[in-house]
Amino acid sequence: MQVTMTVNGAEVTRDVEPRLLLVHFLRDTLGLTGTHWGCDTSNCGTCVVLVDGVPVKSCTALAAMTSGHEVRTVEGLADGAALDPVQQGFMEEHGLQCGFCTPGMMLTARALLDRNPDPDEAEIREAISGQICRCTGYATIVRAVRWAAAHPATEEVRA
Amino acid sequence: MQVPAPFEYARATSVADALELLERHGPEARVLAGGHSLLPMMKLRLARPDWLIDLGDLAELRHLIRDGDWLRVGALTTHADLLASAQVGRLLPIVHDAERVIADPVVRNRGTIGGSLGQADPAEDLSTVCDVLRARVVITGRAGERVIGMEEFHRGPYETACEQHELITEVRFPVRPRSGSAYEKVERRVGDWAVAAAGAALVLADDGTIADASIGLTALGLSGLATDAAAVLLGTHPSEEVFAEAGRLAAAASSPVEDQRGPVDYKRHLAEELTRRVLRSAAERAGAGALTAVQGG
Structure with a gap:
């Protein structure tokens, strides 16, 4: 079947099997390997992408279901060379650690900040509670999101 | 993979x-x-x-409408929609209690009330909530729709009255004055299926006595409501003593099985304790005054 959706602002059309999961469509069909594929059981949350701005576990959605919708992956966070404040926050506050959970964490953080620009620690922890950091580095992830909240207009990469 | x-x-x-x-x-x-x-x-x-x-495009099935003494919830309303609704929290606090402990916020963005009821997992929280609130389910077929109670809707684990060629289209909750409701779940870790959970709803009469009561249990081997436990509450003033008795009867009505989430005696203990706790919360939310405490309650 044919699916057409907007991925990171660009319209894409592909022929896929109906059973193709969104995570594999993004990684294998489109080559966007920034979305990680983890537990495959909607527990770990590393595969989270935004569908119409809402965090969704892409291992538990079909590419077919997102046809006609807007998908945003970690590759779509930065605007050219300018990092999203969430990305900058993860750098500043050492939010990455091993990096496996990072894409999902950053997209959930982006969605949280879009609806609540100044979340407190409890709100951040609640928002990321469906995602697992096996480095157990939640403290630095929370600080990274707080950093992003405090620097909403970061426009340049600080290399 | x-x-x-x-x-x-x-x-x-x-x-x-x-x-x-x-x-x-x-x-x-x-x-x-x-x-x-x-x-x-x-x-x-x-x-x-x-x-x-x-069904993803059927916006007509994603709604929350106050309609007289009913709150009508479209089958495609998500857990996140229910949790985001202040009206739901005010009128049916048990729904918010349950939604806060169903899976996690990202899963709640996708999961729907119709899907939860249709799946009819015996450990699923919203089924108990709907039992307790005496919700009615609208099932639509090509010949039209029928509206049935939860006792008729539930046929057993993973089995409901919604036939293959039909759709669950709406869930209707009665909105009752001087009522209160609550849900509490014990889980191994945040977002897990229940080890055990209990829900209760109370309606108070003008004199402050209990005019209607319902108690439901999740993952405890009880299908439908704990009717004996609810019956002892009718006509009494909310008190620790009568809630303790209801807790004992709810535990007696349960038939939990031992699994990786715990042994039978532990689950039966939870049935009793959680029933007591949700009755306390429901009474408080219904506007009952301070409960009479009893020693060792």
Whole structure:
């Protein structure tokens, strides 16, 4: 079947099997390997992408279901060379650690900040509670999101 | 890699279209809402439909409407929608209690009330909530719709009165004055299925006595409501003593099984303790004054 959706602002059309999961469509069909594929059981949350701005576990959605919708992956966070404040926050506050959970964490953080620009620690922890950091580095992830909240207009990469 | 077996996919454009597609594609067609129960089952080959009818575009089934003494909730209303509704929290606090402990916020963005009821997992929280609130389920077929109570809707684990060629389209909750409700769950870790959970709703009469009561248990081997436990509450003033008795009767009505979540005696203890706690909260929310405490309660 044919699916057409907007991925990171660009319209894409592909022929896929109906059973193709969104995570594999993004990684294998489109080559966007920034979305990680983890537990495959909607527990770990590393595969989270935004569908119409809402965090969704892409291992538990079909590419077919997102046809006609807007998908945003970690590759779509930065605007050219300018990092999203969430990305900058993860750098500043050492939010990455091993990096496996990072894409999902950053997209959930982006969605949280879009609806609540100044979340407190409890709100951040609640928002990321469906995602697992096996480095157990939640403290630095929370600080990274707080950093992003405090620097909403970061426009340049600080290399 | 967990991938579903091959199937054909169609996206419904209306309820009538979904019903037509279901009929056309026969007994191995299934409807797809949020996908967070069906897709995992398909990955494990516990479900292997030939056709999926995706209801995702049916905005007509995603609504929350106050209609006189009823709150009408469209079947495609998500857990996140319910949790975000201040009206739901005010009128039916048990729904918010349960929603806060169903899976996690990202899963709640996709999972729907219709899907939860249709899945009819015996450890599923909203089924108990709907039992306790005496919700009614609207089931639509090509011949029209029927509205049935939860006792008729539930046929057993993973089995409901919604037939293959029908759709759950709405859940209707009665809104009652001087009522209160609550839900509490014990889980191994945040977002897990219940080790055990209990829900209760109370309606108070003008003199402050209990005019109506319902108690439900999740993952405790009780189908439907704990009627004996609720019956002892009727006509009494809310008190620790009568809630303790209801807790004992609810535990007696349960028949938990030992599994990786715990042994029978522990689960039965939870049935008693959680029933007591939700009755206290429900009474408080219904506007009952301070409860009479009893020693060792």
